[in-house]
Amino acid sequence: QVQLVESGGGPVQAGGSLRLSCVASGYSASSLCLGWFLQAPEKEREQVAAISRGGLYRFFADSVKGRFTISRDNVKNTLYLQMNNLKPEDTAMYHCAADRRPCNGLDVPASFPYWGQGTQVTVSS
Numbered sequence: 079q080v081q082l083v084e085s086g087g088g089p090v091q092a093g094g095s096l097r098l099s100c101v102a103s104g105y106s107a108s109s110l111c112l113g114w115f116l117q118a119p120e121k122e123r124e125q126v127a128a129i130s131r132g133g134l135y136r137f138f139a140d141s142v143k144g145r146f147t148i149s150r151d152n153v154k155n156t157l158y159l160q161m162n163n164l165k166p167e168d169t170a171m172y173h174c175a176a177d178r179r180p181c182n183g184l185d186v187p188a189s190f191p192y193w194g195q196g197t198q199v200t201v202s203s
Contacts, residue, residue: 079104079105079192080102080103080105080110080176080191080192081102081103081104081192082100082101082102082174082175082192082193083100083103083194083195084098084099084100084172084173084174084194084195084196084197085098085099085100085101085197086098086099086197087172087197087198087199088198088199088200089200089201089202090164090199090200090201090202091201091202091203092164092165092166092201092202092203093163093164094164094201095160095161095162095163095164096164096199097158097159097160097161098114098158098159098161098172098174098197098199099157099158100112100114100156100158100159100174100194101154101155101156102155102156102157102176103155105176105178106152106155107150107152107155107156107157107176108131108132108152109178110131110176110177110178110192111128111129111130111131111176111177111178111179111180111181112128112129112148112150112157112174112175112176112181113125113127113128113129113174113175113176113177113181113184113185113190114126114127114128114148114157114159114172114173114174114175115172115174115175115187115190116168116170116171116172116173116199117170117171117173117196118167118169118170118171119170121170123173123187124139125139125175125184125185125186125187126138126139126142126146126159126184127142127146127148127159127184128148128181128183128184128185129148129149129150129157129181130180131181132152133149133150133152135181136148137181137184138184139184141167142161142168145161145162145163145164146159146160146161146162147159147160148160157174161199164199164201165201166201166202166203167201168199168201169199169200169201170198170199171196171197171198171199172196172198172199173193173194173195173196174193174194175187175190175192175193175194176190176192176193177189177190177191177192178191
């Protein structure tokens with residue numbers, strides 16, 4: 079069973095930066111496709127970034143391209159999301175998710191069996 083724990087969220091002003099972390103346990107992170115999803119109030123959960131097992135392939139939603147970077151440290155079993163130039167519309171609960179299948183791009187939440195509890199990001203204007 080894969081357990082995921084996120085951290086790093088908080089309040090930030092528009093234009094600022096945050097780095098989210100997600101520590102995986104119970105399974106070797108190097109064997110997992112990992113991704114970040116956001117869920118804004120009264121909206122569906124959507125994927126904003128994904129990274130392949132070895133970190134070679136990275137995928138981003140159009141809304142965050144050029145502002146967010148996804149990375150991973152398989153030795154530390156940790157996934158990261160560097161968020162720069164944050165906007166109020168980035169305000170959401172951010173969840174990391176894992177799948178034992180290879181990453182082929184962004185996907186729907188139902189494709190990921192393992193989830194963290196989330197970390198809240200609030201961007202003020």
